[in-house]
Amino acid sequence: MLTTDVATREELVRRASELVPTLRKNAAWSEENRRIHDESIEALADAGIFKMRVPARYGGYESDTRTLVDVAAQLGRADGSTAWTASVYWIPTWMTCLFPDEVQDEVFSTPDVRVCGTLSPTAMAAPVSGGVVVNGKWGFVSGAWHAHWQEIVAIQVSPEGEPMPIMALVPRSELEIIDDWHTSGLRGTGSVTTVAQDLFVPAERVLPLPAVLTEQYASKINAASPIYRAPxxxxxxxxxxxxxxxxxxxxxxxxxxxxxxxxxxxxxxxxxxxxxxxxxxxxxxxxxxxxxxxxxxxxxxxxxxxxxxxxxxxxxxxxxxxxxxxxxxxxxxxxxxxxxxxxxxxxxxxxxxxxxxxxxxxxxxxxxxxxxxxxxxxxxxxxxxxxxxxxxx
CATH class of the missing domain: 1.20.140.10 (Butyryl-CoA Dehydrogenase, subunit A, domain 3)
Known part of the structure; x- marks a missing residue:
């Protein structure tokens, strides 16, 4: 049975609905400044929005996707950019739960951790002793300004085999931000470009993307959870x-x-x-x-x-x-x-x-x-x- 019961869903939806006035008040500022207002981020954190896809052993809610829909609908009533950013954080946070359990220990040691990410393989990775070195950039990275980690995808090339897409987790602070988010819509999401230059990523924080797309996940503890075994x-x-x-x-x-x-x-x-x-x-x-x-x-x-x-x-x-x-x-x-x-x-x-x-x-x-x-x-x-x-x- 899923961890999130009806009462928990109702509680999270109630909290999200109570955020509407604050998020609406900050919507114009977010659009003008092309990122979510710090007050809105803090309000989302206080309401537990960033914990919804975090495993219960780290204090998360392990919310099911029906709860995500209902909560995001409340946030979207207030501001589309804020709701979009919250939903984008949910996806890489869930993807973090596919990594080895020791990697999750590292990522989820940060309270109200925020993980941004992308599925576009727009960087290259070279294998080295103990991991890979990544060079490249990723666009449309919603929520990058307030993220602690980023999930990245790159093409790994080695002399011994065919090129293979990989998925990795890196601290967002190790990536450069290019402030290029000048758009007509979703301006408040701050979906900037991030850049890796000779970035070393240890092997435990790297997964083959084909394995991920076919539900060959690396977490042992989460393997039995209905939430984390979906495609x-x-x-x-x-x-x-x-x-x-x-x-x-x-x-x-x-x-x-x-x-x-x-x-x-x-x-x-x-x-x-x-x-x-x-x-x-x-x-x-x-x-x-x-x-x-x-x-x-x-x-x-x-x-x-x-x-x-x-x-x-x-x-x-x-x-x-x-x-x-x-x-x-x-x-x-x-x-x-x-x-x-x-x-x-x-x-x-x-x-x-x-x-x-x-x-x-x-x-x-x-x-x-x-x-x-x-x-x-x-x-x-x-x-x-x-x-x-x-x-x-």
Whole structure:
């Protein structure tokens, strides 16, 4: 049985909902300064958000993915960038739990440890005595400014064998940050580029990525835990979608807050709320949020149930959870777009939240792993009996 019971889930969701005023207050600062406000980071830590994927033996909650969805949805109501960063921390934190237990002892010795990371193999690694030396850089590293560790992926090349992607853990302080995060959306995530120059990584903090992608994990203590024996990509998918639900809910909330007293300019409608067009718009957008929530809950339910039962994953199930993630992104964006379009010209002012929400959710949909078209194509390909054209499944 999973460690997180209903009461614990409710408690974490309650804590996340209580953070909404603080995170909303800091959202504009985070966007302007292109990183999460320190006060928001401290509030997330105090609420236990960074402990949700940490093993219980280190004081963590070992939260299931349904809890991640519900908590991220609350955070996303406040600020998409903050919710996105929290969800990104959850994924490499979970990946840390796949490493040898002595490595986990080192990483989780830091209270409220934050691990950022990426799956892009944009660096090279050379084997040396006792480990590897890494050179290269990684982009889109959300939360790097406040992270203690970074999970990296590099291509290891040796004279004796074929090039092989590896996954490693390194202290974030050993990487240089290039402050290049100048974007139109998710600006507050601080998703900068990090650089390794002749960085030595000891062998115990290095895993072959193909082994990780096929559930050949190195942790002995976590091997029996339902949470830590799931495949990486379904776990990452379930960790991400709650933020999208939260942003769609935030757009709905922002729209209705501005609706009373608004008219439709250059028409005879003195009240926007009386126009049949408005009725159709809010109904359509709300139904899309409901549909997105269905896909998010089905995704998380699949990950949690299969983890509890310890059953192997079929190729179709792996592709379907990615399709569910893509559907959440597509439907969430469509809902936000409807509310944004119905909000009128005054909504483009920077102090009106819906314009930021629209830019943030657009950025999520452009993410390579979350792109609705990419995920739908993969699912359709599997349904048609073809082999996947990616290792990330």
């Amino acid at each position: 990486l990509l379904p776990v990452a998918s379930a960790s991400s979608v709650g933020t999208v639900i939260g942003m769609a809910d935030a757009a709905q909330e922002a729209f209705f807050e501005r609706l009373p007293g608004r008219k439709i300019t250059y028409t005879n409608y003195a009240s926007q709320s009386e126009a049949p067009l408005t009725h159709l718009q809010v109904a359509d957008a709300t139904m899309k949020i409901d549909e997105a929530r269905f896909h998010a809950e089905r995704l998380a339910g699949t990950v949690d149930t299969k983890g509890e039962q310890g059953e192997p994953w079929t190729l179709e199930e792996r592709a379907r959870v990615r399709a569910d993630m893509g559907a959440v992104c597509r439907l969430g964006k469509e809902a936000v777009d409807i509310f944004a379009l119905a909000s009128g010209g005054s909504s483009i002012y920077t102090d009106v939240p819906i314009q930021r929400i629209a830019r943030d959710i657009q950025s999520v949909n452009l993410h390579a792993l979350m792109h609705p078209n990419t995920n739908a194509e993969l699912y359709g390909r599997i349904l048609c009996g073809l082999e996947p054209n990616t290792f990330y499944i």
